[in-house]
Amino acid sequence: MIKLLAFITAVCFLSSTISIGSLTQINLESFGQTNVTSETKRQSQNSDLATINITKTVKCDSSLGIPTDDSVCQFVLSNVDSGQFDLGVTGNQSASTSFQGSSNGTIISVTAGNYTVTEEPFDTMDLENQLGENAIVSTVTDTNGDCTGQFNQIDTFQGATGIVEAGEAHSCEIINTISVNQGSSPEEP
Numbered sequence: 001m002i003k004l005l006a007f008i009t010a011v012c013f014l015s016s017t018i019s020i021g022s023l024t025q026i027n028l029e030s031f032g033q034t035n036v037t038s039e040t041k042r043q044s045q046n047s048d049l050a051t052i053n054i055t056k057t058v059k060c061d062s063s064l065g066i067p068t069d070d071s072v073c074q075f076v077l078s079n080v081d082s083g084q085f086d087l088g089v090t091g092n093q094s095a096s097t098s099f100q101g102s103s104n105g106t107i108i109s110v111t112a113g114n115y116t117v118t119e120e121p122f123d124t125m126d127l128e129n130q131l132g133e134n135a136i137v138s139t140v141t142d143t144n145g146d147c148t149g150q151f152n153q154i155d156t157f158q159g160a161t162g163i164v165e166a167g168e169a170h171s172c173e174i175i176n177t178i179s180v181n182q183g184s185s186p187e188e189p
């Protein structure tokens with residue numbers, strides 16, 4: 001393919017020559033413009049990209065925990081980690097990207113412009129079952145960094161949005177606080 005391209009370039013190159021007497025003058029200017037235009041297009045496509053480092057943080061808040069709130073949260077945080085959350089990113093003219101959450105962060109490339117970070121709601125049923133029949137478990141979501149949390153009328157997290165310019169590197173932290181009321185941490189075997 002490269003040889004064919006070189007051959008076509010050579011033919012175009014030679015067809016733009018001018019003969020003056022026994023000397024041949026080659027029009028290098030048009031060849032240089034064609035080459036620069038192609039290179040500029042490749043650089044422009046790459047420079048339209050930006051990156052977002054998306055970090056997932058899991059916290060715990062307990063009230064009326066048995067034997068203590070600390071023991072309930074210790075149990076929760078030993079059973080729930082950032083990798084259990086499914087996240088997604090959509091950007092301006094970029095395909096949607098899905099991945100597991102990470103406390104170390106995941107770097108995603110997007111086209112410059114608007115972007116949205118979403119997450120699948122966390123199912124708290126398993127935790128409720130393990131923490132006892134009186135336990136009420138919910139998840140509260142917040143954001144930090146270069147993104148802004150978007151919520152519906154009943155304060156349910158819809159996603160985090162931001163605007164990134166070409167070549168910029170943004171950070172967006174999605175924070176989930178597992179809130180437990182009246183939980184009883186299971187006894188250790």
